[in-house]
Amino acid sequence: MKSMKLFSLILAVVMLFNLCGCSVFTVDTNELLSPPELTGELAPIAEALSKKADAGYVLKYPSGGNYHSAVIQNDINGDGVFEAFALYSTVEGDVTYMHINVILNKSGEWISVADQKVVAGGVDSIDFSDINSDGVQEILVGWSVYGTTEKQLAVYTLSGEVLSQRMLQRYTHFLCADMNKDNENEIFIVNFNVVENLNYAALYDLTDNGVEEISRCALDSGIESVSAPLLSTLSNGTPAIYIDEIKGAGAITEVVFMEKNTLVNPLLSSNTGQNILTLRSSTIASRDINDDGIIEIPIQSVLPSVFYKNQEALYYTDWYSFNGEMLTRQLCTIMNFDDGYYVEVPSKLQGKLSVLKDTDKHIRIFYEYDEQTETIGEEIARIQAVSEALWDRKDYDKNGLSELARSGGTVFAFKISASNAEKKELTEQLKKSFKLMNQEAIG
Numbered sequence: 001m002k003s004m005k006l007f008s009l010i011l012a013v014v015m016l017f018n019l020c021g022c023s024v025f026t027v028d029t030n031e032l033l034s035p036p037e038l039t040g041e042l043a044p045i046a047e048a049l050s051k052k053a054d055a056g057y058v059l060k061y062p063s064g065g066n067y068h069s070a071v072i073q074n075d076i077n078g079d080g081v082f083e084a085f086a087l088y089s090t091v092e093g094d095v096t097y098m099h100i101n102v103i104l105n106k107s108g109e110w111i112s113v114a115d116q117k118v119v120a121g122g123v124d125s126i127d128f129s130d131i132n133s134d135g136v137q138e139i140l141v142g143w144s145v146y147g148t149t150e151k152q153l154a155v156y157t158l159s160g161e162v163l164s165q166r167m168l169q170r171y172t173h174f175l176c177a178d179m180n181k182d183n184e185n186e187i188f189i190v191n192f193n194v195v196e197n198l199n200y201a202a203l204y205d206l207t208d209n210g211v212e213e214i215s216r217c218a219l220d221s222g223i224e225s226v227s228a229p230l231l232s233t234l235s236n237g238t239p240a241i242y243i244d245e246i247k248g249a250g251a252i253t254e255v256v257f258m259e260k261n262t263l264v265n266p267l268l269s270s271n272t273g274q275n276i277l278t279l280r281s282s283t284i285a286s287r288d289i290n291d292d293g294i295i296e297i298p299i300q301s302v303l304p305s306v307f308y309k310n311q312e313a314l315y316y317t318d319w320y321s322f323n324g325e326m327l328t329r330q331l332c333t334i335m336n337f338d339d340g341y342y343v344e345v346p347s348k349l350q351g352k353l354s355v356l357k358d359t360d361k362h363i364r365i366f367y368e369y370d371e372q373t374e375t376i377g378e379e380i381a382r383i384q385a386v387s388e389a390l391w392d393r394k395d396y397d398k399n400g401l402s403e404l405a406r407s408g409g410t411v412f413a414f415k416i417s418a419s420n421a422e423k424k425e426l427t428e429q430l431k432k433s434f435k436l437m438n439q440e441a442i443g
Contacts, residue, residue, distance in 0.1 A: 042071055044110045045084045048103050052112035057088045060098065065125025065142070074128055076137035076158065081105055083158070085139060087123050096121055096146050100139070100156065102163050114163035118154060121146030129176035131155070131206040133184045138166070138206065140187070142174065153189065155211050167204070167211035177231045179203055179239050180258045186214065188241060192226045199223060201243070201256045203263050215263040219254055221273040223247050229256075230286070232295040235321040235328070242295045244285050251283040252276075253297045255322050266324060277327065281315060289319045289331055296321055296330055303334065304369050306356035306376060314355055316345065336364060337437070339385040341412060344433035353380075362386070379417040386411045407436050 049057075049071075059070035073082040084103040089096055098120040103112045124142035131138045139156040153174050155167035172192040176185045180203075187204040202216035219226075223245040230242045240257040252275045256265050268275050284298045296319035303314040317335050320327040332345040334355070339362050345353070354369040354376045362385040368377030383404070390396055391403070391411040401413035 045071055045073075045086070045103050048110040048112045049086045049088070049101055052101060052115065053088060053099070054090050057090050057099075060087045060089050060123045062087070062123045062125050063144070065127060067126050072126060074137070076128055076139070078135060084110065085126070087126070087141075089122075090117075095119060098123065098143050100141055100154075100163070102158060102161075104161070113161040114158070116154075116156060116163050116165055118143055118152070118165075118168070119146070120144060120152065124151050127174075127176065129185045129187075131176070131185055131187060131211075140174065140176070142171065153187075155187065155206070157206075166206060169204070169211075172226055173228050175229060175231060175241075177239065177241070179241075179263075180214075180261065181239065187211065188229065190219070190226055190229055190243060192219075192223065194224075197221060199226075201229075201241070201254075201263060201265070203258070215258070215261065217256060217263045217265045218268060218273065219243070219265065220245060220247065220252060220268060220275045223252070227285070230295055232288070233293075235294055235323045238324060240295075240322075240324075242286050242297070244283075246283060247279065250279060250281045251285075252280070253278045253286045255297075255324075257324065259324070267322075278320075280317075281313070284317060284335065284337075289333070292330075294321055297327065299327075304354040304374070304376070306354055306365070306367060314357060316350070317342075338362070339410070339412075340407065340437045341383075341385075342435050342437065344435065346433060381414060381416045383412060383414050386413060404434070405436060412436070 061070050062068055070088065071084055071086045073084050075082050082105065086101040086103060088099050088101065090099065091097070096119070097117040099115055099117045101112055102114040103110050120143035122144035124144050126142070127140045128137040129140065130136065136158065139158065141154045141156070143152045143154060145152060151171055153167065153169050153171045154165055157164050157166055169189065170191060171189045173190040175188050177188055178185050179188065180186065189202050189204065191202065192199050199219040199221060200216050201219055203214045204211050205214050225246045227244045232240060232242055234240045234255070234257060238257050240255050243254045243256065245252050245254065254265055254275055255267055256263060258264070267277050278297050278299060280298055280300045282300065286295050286297045288294060289296045298317045298319055300315035300317050303316045305314040317333045318329050319331040319333065320329050332350050333342045334345060335342040338359055351371050352369055354367040356365040356367070363382060365382040366380045368380060369375070370377060384401060388406065388409050388411055391413070398413065399415070401415045403411055404414045405412045
């Protein structure tokens with residue numbers, strides 16, 4: 001039984017080999033979460049707002065970010081008492097305005113004390129961060145401009161009962177991070193402007209004169225869309241931001257960090273304005289694939305496939321760390337995003353596998369492959385994903401399959417070909433390499 005389990009695990013690992021082609025880093029949708037009613041502890045805040053706001057105001061809920069309520073409570077000055085920030089819209093003539101209203105708790109009574117408005121159509125996100133290290137968090141609101149995909153980031157400071165707008169800047173994504181290691185957060189903005197063909201990343205700081213740009217760097221000029229940036233570090237520990245972008249039918253990853261007080265993007269060619277070093281055929285996202293706390297970048301190479309029903313090309317996915325100068329491979333994998341697993345390919349197997357991908361039946365069959373003669377040999381193993389309901393039926397024909405793992409209503413089963421059943425070393429290697437990803441059950 002134990003040896004059989006080992007074989008199963010190993011085979012599962014082999015089967016995990018890439019069923020590439022599915023987009024993994026998709027941009028977050030703008031679908032709103034169900035808004036909570038302003039009752040309970042929010043009712044007094046709603047009443048204070050109604051006394052201040054013009055008639056006909058409509059509460060607005062952020063479509064992204066970490067806060068999804070139209071009224072957010074946060075202790076921005078650290079005095080132990082929460083402030084409330086309400087987001088709502090009004091219409092004046094043909095113009096829609098978005099508002100942020102500050103409501104303070106004074107001796108147990110909520111009172112609206114300040115309001116700022118901007119011409120916009122919705123709220124993208126809201127965040128809080130102490131940009132100038134004065135002990136009071138700034139309020140950062142991403143406004144969606146009415147009738148366009150353009151967004152504007154507004155930065156507000158609250159001093160007593162005075163709410164001041166310190167910045168209004170076009171953006172695609174933003175985050176707050178200490179990029180220059182001065183123990184103060186800066187504002188990092190990605191600006192993707194397809195109309196002007198001007199894509200860049202910029203870093204801003206808050207001074208007595210307002211929010212000022214520290215530095216900026218170009219991003220790939222040929223991208224079509226950009227995902228939310230990820231804050232991590234280079235492999236040498238330097239703070240860095242990883243940006244996954246759609247380019248053509250594939251994707252790239254750009255890595256931006258500070259060097260000598262300048263924001264740099266060294267993977268971008270200064271001659272062409274393009275990043276080809278991380279170009280890959282499918283839209284796999286960068287991630288910490290090996291749990292070492294550092295983001296790795298996926299780069300692909302062709303995996304010989306057994307063609308079946310005109311299936312697309314398959315790929316090895318190599319995962320690289322970046323130290324600011326050099327990309328270093330950490331893992332070789334075959335990813336299966338359709339069924340939610342992947343296999344770390346042992347060095348002895350790299351270049352020696354061919355795969356048949358049957359998406360309809362959720363099957364991957366792994367074969368021996370001779371690189372010199374470019375010929376496909378015997379079947380090594382196969383992995384199949386089956387719904388739990390079907391697998392547990394007494395009349396289900398498992399056809400020699402053995403259960404390997406279960407996740408999210410799906411059973412992952414394996415079968416080792418008879419001619420390879422005695423290859424214990426291979427089985428052990430595959431067993432250690434099989435990894436599950438979070439995935440919905442097969443319908």
